[in-house]
């Protein structure tokens with residue numbers, strides 16, 4: 001994590017975790033916090049699942065999880081993996097055979113709880129398959145499916161029970177000398193999830209997969225996830241995350257990135273700073289920002305754009321952004337480039353012109369980065 005000596009109040013000290021790999025994606029250590037999502041197609045439908053994986057990858061997903069509840073879906077997994085640009089995690093329910101099939105089909109990671117597999121021989125078989133095929137494992141503790149003996153011991157799902165469950169599963173992998181694992185301790189209640197994650201973060205150095213499970217609809221789930229995950233990420237906890245929404249998986253990716261972008265932990269695409277608008281606005285801010293958001297979706301370069309209704313806040317925000325527009329009078333406003341006032345622009349030509357300016361700036365940033373990279377080699 002880069003430290004900001006000028007603005008120390010922006011620094012986040014990430015918890016030190018071990019690094020593992022999910023395919024080509026490093027998770028933990030100093031690796032960027034990766035964004036995951038999960039397909040909701042029928043996994044045995046290769047065409048539909050691949051289309052969704054590609055859409056999620058295009059939106060920025062680093063890793064995509066596919067549920068493999070039966071043999072037809074583990075058979076389909078081979079083709080899905082072959083066509084996916086990002087590593088695929090196979091979500092196994094309980095069946096050890098599905099886990100072995102998924103490892104053989106090329107899954108980069110198995111989401112399976114070793115304590116749920118059954119007898120020790122089966123556990124060993126699954127671990128062997130993971131090892132032989134370069135698969136990591138995610139232990140996924142969920143408050144809603146805690147082991148019976150822990151519910152009896154603690155009376156209800158609580159952080160201590162979740163941490164104990166997680167550590168029991170971890171021990172099984174460690175006893176089999178398997179260390180390529182990460183862990184999640186999810187709950188739909190933000191207090192429970194946050195406390196469980198804090199507990200597991202202290203109990204192990206394994207990389208942590210964050211999530212508030214069953215968070216709800218796009219709006220409600222985004223708020224809930226932002227509070228739960230934001231709080232943990234701000235405290236330095238979390239190496240990879242999934243936002244769980246009752247919505248298109250592409251939305252989960254977008255929300256995941258927005259959470260990371262808000263905390264300065266990842267940067268991707270255009271960060272649009274816009275005012276809420278009021279009677280002083282010199283143009284229709286809301287409509288303009290909505291249109292620009294869609295028109296600029298193709299930009300992957302991390303950069304900023306301020307779209308502000310009037311001079312009350314416009315020039316100040318434009319000082320800190322790569323491209324800025326501030327509304328003025330008589331149907332025109334001011335364009336700012338790299339924080340400096342540049343030229344007047346009529347509201348009518350605004351969308352096309354700003355898209356052009358952002359594209360040009362993105363190309364400049366990419367070219368400068370390429371020069372810096374070449375110089376560093």
Ligand code: SF4
Nearest residue numbers: 275277278281309310
């Ligand atoms: S920047 Fe101007 S238009 Fe936007 S909310 Fe503030 S006063 Fe209103």
